[in-house]
Amino acid sequence: MELLNLEESMEELRESFRSRRTRNAAWRRAQLKGLLRMLEEKEEEIFKTLKEDIGKHSAEAFRDEIGTLTKSLNLALSCLEDWMASKKVHVPVIAFPTSGEIVPEPLGVVLIFSTWNFPIGLALEPLIGAIAAGNVAVVKPSELAPACSSFLAKHVPMYLDNKAVKIMEGGVSTAERLLEEKWDKIFFTGSAQVAHVVMSAAAKHLTPVTLELGGKCPAIFDSFSSLRDREVAIRRLVNGKWGLCSGQACVGIDYLLVEEKHASKVIDLLKNRIKNFYGDSPQETNSISRIINKNHFMRLKNLIEDSTVKASIVHGGAMDEDNLFIEPTILLDPPLKSQIMTTEIFGPFLPVITLKKIEDSIEFISSRPQPLAIYAFTKDETFKKRIISETSSGSVTFNDAIIQFACDTLPFGGVGQSGFGKYHGKFSFDEFSHGKAVLRRSLITELSFQYPPWSDYKIGFLRAAYNFDYIALFLLLIGLKRK
């Protein structure tokens, strides 16, 4: 339905950008405040849509989507002027009197692809950056979360400038159609498979892209002498695996690495904590999300169909196809070549892989594609340092999981197969900006040795200049005057 109006919408967006109304701070603030009001006034409805689309509890929805958006909006509002201001730079004395500055400017008309697991959060978080930076934007929510997609399509135009910020609903064909247009930036959150398509399309117009992908985020679990520390670590681990969308999260823990002698103890502790969080029948409590749709349910079911994989299940495994529910499931040492260990799980299965020594986890991780996040539960400082320097990932978090997502001073993004580009906090603003270099020179001073006609002595001056060898420069000048 949107496709019929696409040309008109694009023209309207370009006109809005051309009119320069998105340039001033007042417009940007108004949009950001509009989003805040929307989140506040429509909170109940947002909870309902998230429950409908993916079975999220309202507390989880607040914690992972509304709360983070509120925080980001408040930060953007308080920092906006600072972010928008030019930054003066130092210019070498040799160029005196010259001044330089970097002036942030919006890229123009941007396209944001959101995904289905945090259908509100991952649609609006990049939009905050785009608006703060002064762009006009189209957000295409994921069609796999239809209630949230409708919510955005209905309400964003009521709270924001609908000639400059548009929601375009639809599936693959809408996405393809959108990708034919020329954008000044494309921000994509999703799978590597679709990312190839997005980047190829962007290449035709030389459009810069940000790709926020996923990967198999490992958690390393070391031994703890303090029982309390271990308890806290286990709790964070369980939350890091099942607490966000039942494992369907790019930053969620994919698999666990433990030393073989601790494995059974750790698994016992995990089972206890799962019971504490989700009760004896997780499906009956409403504290854990369900699987997004049949497709993904079948995909997950296939992961544990292999008999050797099935045999490695030590907890859970129950699946309810009608209600798209899979209970928290732990596997102990499934075959490393099986699909559950070679592809991103994105579901509530936790493979526990045992190692002879916990330090072997470094080699295990670094011999596999770079994940979005590595989680390490350890108090060993040497081990921590080795993890940082000998593995590569979007981020590393010690003794917790997921929480780095909420820290605005840390760039959030992947590397290698987990993507490129970053956002959150000021990084969001920068991701949708161009830092224009502005140099102001004076016509008063002139270094004539840099122009033809070329003669022998000029190269001497140039050498001194490039070495910032002011004394030599001075001596040359004096020498020259004496000639």
Add this chain to the structure above:
Amino acid sequence: MEVQVEESWEELRESFRNRRTRSAAWRKSQLRGLLRLLHDKETDIFNAMKDDLGKHPTETYRDEVGILVKSLNLTLTCLDKWMASSKVHVPLVAFPTSGEIVPEPLGVVLIFSSWNFPLGLALDPVIGAIAAGNAVLLKPSELAPACSLFLAKNIPLYLDRKAVKVVEGGATTAEQLLNKKWDKIFFTGSARVGRVIMSAAANHLTPVTLELGGKCPAILDLSSISSSRDRAIDSMKERIKKLYGDKPWENNSMSRIVNQNHFRRLRNLIEDPAVAASIVHGGSMDEENLFIEPTILLDPPLEAEIMTEEIFGPFLPVITVKRIQDSVDFISSRPQPLAIYVFSNDETLRRQVIAETSSGGVTFNDAIIQFACDTLPFGGVGQSGFGKYHGKFSFDAFSHGKSVLRRSLKTEMSFGYPPWTDHKLPFLRAAYNFDYIGIFLLLIGLKRK
């Protein structure tokens, strides 16, 4: 050639895997190696440049060697600082938590250079790649064969040949290279080839930097120099004569055109009679010696190719506008260029240019020189490309800033976890609003229950 690509790539991967390029010591030794190369082989460089482009040694020094020396010295001085992690502030609600950003190399990077600054545009990105700890493969432009050969021959003599390689060749070699998986591709060249590069990069989800071109306009505000258009053009003619003499093709201060292809392309630009008629200075062309003299045109038709394509040659169209402010609209209705040059002391006009045009950069009262300023990011926007380098921006272009968060197991905020109960949501609200008083009151209220 294909074997060379395959073997080179394998060896670079191995070098990166065994962490050879990580230490500051390795990086500095490579950078010093480059400095020594530029110093020891300066005469060879001048000769190669003269061969390929007819550049005078002083121009070569000014635009390529000198720039590289400056960049290398800066990098050597700043390397330890750039390599260090930067601590970041973490909100109080997360106390005691610490955060930092740790720069790490991307891995094995591919750099495509261009033919007009065949040394500078090859090695300036290499400096950034090495400083950031990557293994590097450089493909110089085959259109500057003497310089390409120079690099292929001398880089292995001065740098670690297992971790920094030069592969020579043309389009076929480029294609073979693009089939391999790189952790970063840095490309300087035309928009047309830029598209090919980015499409290939998309196959491996490889991040790219594209340093392209465009039609960089200069605005000359006659009121600032108290002159008229015609007098300004006369001054330009005089200045050309001063710089290059009466017979520019005889003195050696000016480069020639790189090859027959480009020569013909340029000749075509002024073949159109309406365009030819607008020539007010110069215009003579010597195909045998690939020389075109400095040429000025006055108001060629705006739809002519000379005004719709990047010229990349010694033709200067002078376009007159009614009021100098009209130049802002003229520029902003065309694709974003890499640079805009404004010769004016009118502060209002300057502010208007900054605010109402978009370009890689803007320079007032000079040209090109922004290229030498390491504290300013150098790169385009829109059709002039994306990504930036020079100075620390080079280091960053080839790095991944890894976020590292260290949490304590001592403090715990249980309201962040299931089982979800009514009282947890207010805690979460207070936490996200950094409402410490609210959290405190809730805690107290809770204790009283």
